[in-house]
Amino acid sequence: MKLMGISERKQKILHAVVTDYIQTAEPVGSRTISRRYRLDLSAATIRNEMADLEEMGYLSQPHTSAGRIPSQSGYRFYVDNLMDQAELTAQEEDYIRRLFLQLDKMREIDQIIQYTAKILSQLTNYTSLVLGPQFRRSAFKQLRLIPLDDNKALVVLITDTGFIRNNLIDLPQALNQEELGRIISCLNEQLAGLTIEGLTAARLRQLRGTLYNRLDILEQTLNMLEEIRAESESRVYLGGTSNILNQPEFQDLAKVRRLLSLFEEGKRLNFLLETPVEGVNIRIGTENNLREMSECSLVTATYLLHGRPVGAVGVLGPTRMEYARVVAIIEKITSRLNDLLKAL
């Protein structure tokens, strides 16, 4: 009796509590359930079951004589076992279609990703956060130096995944074409096969040693490489920040401030989205491993570029989140996003 799993009836009641609480944000009592959900049980019976569920850790009580609210494990059980699949409404479908029309015109990948964040937040009414494509694993392909005039040249870096970065550098006066060519081809040789994240300080020092002559050009180029590596780490975009204020659990200014400050620290958000696992992922409360987010849930999904998952989009809300709806939306959006990126 003590160790038995969670009975069918308990599951139904848990389901009712979770969905009701998600909707109303009010602790839900036994009366409410027996009235609103067709379980054909009296309030008293439900009360007993709820007491059990509380003891099992799936529900909790804000205070003695209030209704129950789901605990973190309650949500977890709901998400894993009880949640039913949501359908998008016709309006939502339509809305997505219209917004993606805008997207079709964009070519710049970061721009697309940013706009996706906006769509996601508008559709869900939660805050969205997306991670720009991570080029850290991209392999170095080609380094080009394009003279513009007598004392300026453009250094262009290209990776196998189509990531391009460039920078202006100053050319020293006395430098002929051949020498320039030699430096570049030497650099190309040295860099061949490296990934962006492989451009460590140590590696760059090593290169500096190899190409000790013509230090001036080299210095500028290496600086550029270092910068690219540094930059490739934090590219988190947010959408609908103000939406968190719609949630009754964030009427408390202190909580809001903590979250907002967190949002400003791009670096700390990074790892939230670095899900190596493909597909939709749900992390509830403390599962996020972030103090500030212990009362938030995050639904993420990866998107693909050249067939590989290179980034993720996510929806951030209170643990009392409309999981079913959010999952449906995020699945739809990433699938459309992937189509779009395939065409790039």
Added chain:
Amino acid sequence: MKLMGISERKQKILHAVVTDYIQTAEPVGSRTISRRYRLDLSAATIRNEMADLEEMGYLSQPHTSAGRIPSQSGYRFYVDNLMDQAELTAQEEDYIRRLFLQLDKMREIDQIIQYTAKILSQLTNYTSLVLGPQFRRSAFKQLRLIPLDDNKALVVLITDTGFIRNNLIDLPQALNQEELGRIISCLNEQLAGLTIEGLTAARLRQLRGTLYNRLDILEQTLNMLEEIRAESESRVYLGGTSNILNQPEFQDLAKVRRLLSLFEEGKRLNFLLETPVEGVNIRIGTENNLREMSECSLVTATYLLHGRPVGAVGVLGPTRMEYARVVAIIEKITSRLNDLLKAL
């Protein structure tokens, strides 16, 4: 007597009220002033003067028996005539020095600007907002097409101010070098002397007509140009968003939400910073011409690139802002920023 200007004594009292209210955020009463400020006047006298100042529109009363708070014109008068120059503390100077050390390493101008926003907000404890350099007025200099392999090429656009953008395009199979060269030099000819903002849809249509052959490449390049123009419009970065929550005037969630939503609409922030006038500029409350900002003040300053003002940094706070301190900080920061940009 009725039409006379504001007497010296009234100015002193107004000065006291404003500084005190800026510090405490509490309506300030006559007693407080006679005690805290060495005006050698009794509370009663000050009361009379304050009643006058209220009638003149410089002060107002939240309710009958409360102290006075400055009105918008009160702040305006203070800023124009009464405000004394603030000095930075040694710690602040030191802090700035340390943070700018970080900045010295950066080469990417947008990155520098963004980091400046962060410094500004940390130093002032208000929200900062900065406008990235506007390249709209930059003149077109050169368009390059660099073949990468058999079916990809890189289009590079360069302006006279050193702004660089590039894009990958697909090359059609049958296309020899000469023809490619011809297209590019033709485009260069047509674009010569144009500014970025001059790349209007009409102009692009016209180009499309001129170069009606080889439409495929052209199309992609023109799309790129259009995108650059569109993008060059909204580049506002925010720093220290959560700082507004520290202000007692923003304990009201509704107000916070309105501001946060505004922050998300980059486009609408744009014009706030498009100050054609060089130097420090203060706009108080409704002077910002933005409903959401009728209770906020904005202190802005332009920064220079190649000797021309191309963007602005700003500090956003409640009208009850520490104007003197903010002005001192913003002057310091832009001066250092300008030095930094000169070296780029």
Added chain:
DNA sequence: TTTAGCACTCTTGCGGCGAGAGTGCTAATA
């Protein structure tokens, strides 16, 4: 095993009340 009934607990909203702060007015003062 389920359910009805009941006593008990805890939150929430509301009205009243007193303290505190500040004002405007009047009359006294320099």
Added chain:
DNA sequence: TATTAGCACTCTCGCCGCAAGAGTGCTAAA
């Protein structure tokens, strides 16, 4: 005539108590 002291008045704010409402756990009956 300008300044100041004194005083009655007003308004906010926090606190207290109270009643209503919602929900529980327990007991006893079905």
